Amino acid sequence: MKFVDEAPIFVKAGKGGKGCLSFRREKFITEGGPNGGDGGDGGSVFLKADEGLNTLIDYRFTRTFIAENGQAGMGSNCTGKKGEDLILRVPVGTSVIDDDTGEVIGDLTQHEQTLLVAQGGWHGLGNTRFRSSVNRTPTQTTPGTEGEARNLRLELKVLADVGMLGLPNAGKSTFIRAVSAAEPKVADYPFTTLVPSLGVVKVGRHRSFVIADVPGLIEGASEGAGLGIRFLKHLTRCRILIHLVDMCPIDGSCPIESAQSIVAELEKFSPTLAQRERWLVLNKADLISASEAQALKTQMVEALNWQGPVHIVSAVNREGTELLCEQMLNHLEALWEVERQDPEAASAERKVQDIMQQEAREHIHALREKHHAERRAAKGQAPEQDLTDDLDEDDWNEDDYDVEFEYVR
Numbered sequence: 299m300k301f302v303d304e305a306p307i308f309v310k311a312g313k314g315g316k317g318c319l320s321f322r323r324e325k326f327i328t329e330g331g332p333n334g335g336d337g338g339d340g341g342s343v344f345l346k347a348d349e350g351l352n353t354l355i356d357y358r359f360t361r362t363f364i365a366e367n368g369q370a371g372m373g374s375n376c377t378g379k380k381g382e383d384l385i386l387r388v389p390v391g392t393s394v395i396d397d398d399t400g401e402v403i404g405d406l407t408q409h410e411q412t413l414l415v416a417q418g419g420w421h422g423l424g425n426t427r428f429r430s431s432v433n434r435t436p437t438q439t440t441p442g443t444e445g446e447a448r449n450l451r452l453e454l455k456v457l458a459d460v461g462m463l464g465l466p467n468a469g470k471s472t473f474i475r476a477v478s479a480a481e482p483k484v485a486d487y488p489f490t491t492l493v494p495s496l497g498v499v500k501v502g503r504h505r506s507f508v509i510a511d512v513p514g515l516i517e518g519a520s521e522g523a524g525l526g527i528r529f530l531k532h533l534t535r536c537r538i539l540i541h542l543v544d545m546c547p548i549d550g551s552c553p554i555e556s557a558q559s560i561v562a563e564l565e566k567f568s569p570t571l572a573q574r575e576r577w578l579v580l581n582k583a584d585l586i587s588a589s590e591a592q593a594l595k596t597q598m599v600e601a602l603n604w605q606g607p608v609h610i611v612s613a614v615n616r617e618g619t620e621l622l623c624e625q626m627l628n629h630l631e632a633l634w635e636v637e638r639q640d641p642e643a644a645s646a647e648r649k650v651q652d653i654m655q656q657e658a659r660e661h662i663h664a665l666r667e668k669h670h671a672e673r674r675a676a677k678g679q680a681p682e683q684d685l686t687d688d689l690d691e692d693d694w695n696e697d698d699y700d701v702e703f704e705y706v707r
Contacts, residue, residue, distance in 0.1 A: 305357035312340030312381035314419035314442025318371035334424030338368030341381030343416035347406035351389040397449040419443040458510035461536035473613040534654040546585040568657040584612040
């Protein structure tokens with residue numbers, strides 16, 4: 299299955315049925331009067347969150363969705379049939395944006411949550427509606443109104459409590475394999491991880507949280523280099539970020555400089571996301587001595603002016619991971635309890651997430667515009683010329699890969 303986390307679609311609600319112009323005509327009844335019925339309402343378009351879905355691939359090729367029109371009214375005061383509503387199922391975690399205005403219409407974060415995205419047209423009135431004491435034989439009717447039509451962009455952002463970021467080969471996939479049942483691919487070459495991976499971390503019998511791994515960042519990622527910038531938006535829903543650092547890089551690079559480059563790229567991508575609570579996790583402690591690890595920890599805290607928690611672990615040997623997960627869940631539960639008790643705190647958290655998602659959306663849009671401008675320049679076309687017809691399908695689906703994407707318990 300391909301992982302598709304963005305999809306532009308067009309939705310149109312059904313048109314309302316027109317009212318009927320009719321008069322009663324029966325034997326021995328000379329003044330039957332008007333009996334034209336109203337039309338039926340047009341069908342509306344809804345999006346419904348479905349936890350059984352994990353990709354927007356259903357909307358990759360089919361992008362136009364039109365609800366049923368309402369039927370016209372009929373004689374004998376018969377009302378036309380209402381058009382059937384169209385319900386489109388999307389993964390939990392899907393944001394819906396009006397592509398023309400940039401307005402965020404809604405965010406589907408719970409199973410079976412439903413969102414109206416296009417209202418069906420209202421029914422027309424039959425001539426019976428216009429009968430009065432001074433107008434016994436009305437010939438007026440009204441047509442049904444048109445249904446709403448919208449260009450939408452669906453954006454899927456995975457629902458995770460903790461998100462990991464770091465350079466390629468920092469050990470993020472190994473870490474998620476160590477603390478959960480997820481089994482993302484692990485190898486010793488860059489960009490082994492191509493799409494986000496999710497794992498459910500269990501602490502005890504009835505306590506757990508969801509952790510997400512995204513493709514690694516590299517220097518220049520905020521300008522489009524590498525893969526990670528495409529998936530950083532998935533971290534905007536996370537309450538805590540784990541900054542994973544390789545203490546013994548295979549290429550001999552400096553771990554401190556590597557950590558600083560990740561912070562710099564994060565700030566360029568989204569200043570608000572860069573201010574998100576982060577825990578520094580120094581990985582691959584099995585490759586160096588304990589004294590060297592402690593010395594590197596001290597140097598890194600000083601160089602980064604780090605104020606948050608710091609842990610030294612060996613993901614491959616699962617050393618230090620259990621303690622880290624337990625402390626992290628304790629902290630998450632404290633945050634959740636504050637939000638349950640204080641609606642203002644919960645509202646403030648939603649606003650912060652909205653800001654992060656908007657910053658991510660604007661940054662990715664700017665990168666795409668830059669990419670299209672470069673394509674136009676390479677083809678010798680004017681900057682304002684529309685390149686849509688010249689773009690291959692893959693240019694619109696750069697995030698698609700032939701891999702499975704699922705929650706694993």
